[in-house]
Amino acid sequence: MLLGLGMGLQNAAARALAVPDLTTTVLTLTITGIASDSRLAGGPGSRIGRRVVSTGAMFLGAVVGALAALHGNPAQPLLFAGLLLAAATAAAFTLARSHAGWTEPL
Incomplete structure (x- = not known):
């Protein structure tokens, strides 16, 4: 659980920085996008x-x-x-x- 939380935080930071070519895992990044872009988290929900x-x-x-x-x-x-x-x-x-x-x- 802690490893998953750490990977999620890493991907959220990578998304926030929006640095090109900063690779992360596809699935974890997709799940992070679901969570961070949700209206519950203050995102647009798109x-x-x-x-x-x-x-x-x-x-x-x-x-x-x-x-x-x-x-x-x-x-x-x-x-x-x-x-x-x-x-x-x-x-x-x-x-x-x-x-x-x-x-x-x-």
Whole structure:
């Protein structure tokens, strides 16, 4: 618990300083953003939905990977990750080739 609190404080300080290229962990920074940008903490409360969904997706991926490793073949999580990477790459490639008006630069 103390380690988590320390990492949260570190990420909150990194966000407050807004120094470019000051890397922190993605998940911890996302959770810190949820907490520090909430209206309860005095923040604007913006983009909480996207942050909660991305945190949930990371948690769900960890659960699926752990279950696959414990109850299946230990190589199964790597197979799942490879398939997910291929699907995301194909979707990004397809969507990047769009010529819709909203995809053109201003």
